[in-house]
Amino acid sequence: MPWTSTNRIYAKPSNTSSGEAGPLVAIGAKAATTAAADTGGRFELSDHGYGKSSVKLLHVHRDGEYHVIREFEVSTELKLASESAYIIGDNKEVVATDSQKNTVYLLAKKHGIKTPEEFGAVVVNHFLYTYRQVVEAKCHIIEYPWERLQAGSPHNHAFVFAPTATRWCEVSQIRHEAVAVKSGLKGLRVLKTTQSAFVDFVQDEYTTLADAPERIFSTIVEAEWSYDNMKSADFDNAWLTVKDAILEKFAGPPDTGVYSPSVQHTLYQAEKTVLEKVSEINWIRMTMPNRHYLNIDVSKFPANVTKGDPHHYIYQPIDKPAGLIYAQLRRRPKSHL
Numbered sequence: 001m002p003w004t005s006t007n008r009i010y011a012k013p014s015n016t017s018s019g020e021a022g023p024l025v026a027i028g029a030k031a032a033t034t035a036a037a038d039t040g041g042r043f044e045l046s047d048h049g050y051g052k053s054s055v056k057l058l059h060v061h062r063d064g065e066y067h068v069i070r071e072f073e074v075s076t077e078l079k080l081a082s083e084s085a086y087i088i089g090d091n092k093e094v095v096a097t098d099s100q101k102n103t104v105y106l107l108a109k110k111h112g113i114k115t116p117e118e119f120g121a122v123v124v125n126h127f128l129y130t131y132r133q134v135v136e137a138k139c140h141i142i143e144y145p146w147e148r149l150q151a152g153s154p155h156n157h158a159f160v161f162a163p164t165a166t167r168w169c170e171v172s173q174i175r176h177e178a179v180a181v182k183s184g185l186k187g188l189r190v191l192k193t194t195q196s197a198f199v200d201f202v203q204d205e206y207t208t209l210a211d212a213p214e215r216i217f218s219t220i221v222e223a224e225w226s227y228d229n230m231k232s233a234d235f236d237n238a239w240l241t242v243k244d245a246i247l248e249k250f251a252g253p254p255d256t257g258v259y260s261p262s263v264q265h266t267l268y269q270a271e272k273t274v275l276e277k278v279s280e281i282n283w284i285r286m287t288m289p290n291r292h293y294l295n296i297d298v299s300k301f302p303a304n305v306t307k308g309d310p311h312h313y314i315y316q317p318i319d320k321p322a323g324l325i326y327a328q329l330r331r332r333p334k335s336h337l
């Protein structure tokens with residue numbers, strides 16, 4: 001799976017007996033020549049990696065009668081210094097994807113799972129410092145949205161699936177570098193029936209859209225962000241703060257709402273709120289597809305059939321196409337003036 005790794009966050013972990021890798025340069029150099037030799041110099045492997053996808057895992061923490069659950073899909077990926085498995089079919093340095101799956105279960109049993117981000121760091125650290133042939137390890141985790149059942153008061157051990165939004169994270173580490181963590185949410189679908197407009201846009205020979213001073217606003221929000229300092233980050237709190245900031249800037253106060261002049265502006269407001277509220281986040285990127293709900297044009301029908309109860313408004317939901325609107329907001333580097 002094509003992960004992109006970005007900011008390296010905390011200092012590299014302390015060495016373990018098997019972790020340091022002086023000979024890696026030699027192994028890497030040998031590997032680089034393997035493909036070239038096999039193809040007479042015509043081709044080279046420009047990327048490779050392998051792992052186990054979607055290892056499903058339920059973690060139950062039992063503290064007397066009070067139980068806490070978190071359910072995940074964990075994917076692992078390793079990059080080896082050697083290309084030999086690909087080029088000449090030599091598996092002697094290959095940590096089997098089946099072993100990677102087992103490792104996920106065993107690390108969860110050993111360390112528990114406080115947050116997906118911290119568990120991801122445990123997983124990538126383990127692979128890098130157990131196997132000297134691994135040059136890069138990645139872990140992608142999706143969390144299933146279980147919530148404690150409220151039966152008058154919070155239930156000790158029963159939960160309800162509440163898929164408001166899906167939480168995910170990507171943790172990666174290159175040997176001798178710090179862990180990089182990216183967190184995200186997806187599938188946050190929202191709609192409001194007023195306090196949304198889109199007017200004063202370009203009018204030219206390509207334009208048919210009329211100014212809409214009043215319209216439905218609906219979107220399915222995706223957001224991803226990265227942390228400045230993994231050690232001081234409160235990942236659960238950050239995720240909830242991002243979700244709440246998006247909902248607050250989309251919806252506004254319950255009685256009056258908040259006016260949106262465009263999807264672009266609402267998206268920016270949400271990102272700004274996140275950077276103001278969560279100091280550990282150094283950038284956030286959000287995507288808000290504009291899911292259109294069209295007014296039904298009844299003007300061509302006779303008045304006697306279009307006349308109805310003025311409380312009823314009927315719109316046509318449109319799946320495709322959707323507007324695609326995104327932006328990334330980051331902190332400016334501090335000026336040294």
Ligand SMILES: O=c1[nH]c(=O)c2[nH]c(=O)[nH]c2[nH]1
Pocket residue numbers: 198209261262263264290323
């Ligand atoms: O909020 C919006 N932004 C746009 O850029 C756009 N374009 C469009 O057709 N409708 C909208 N709505």
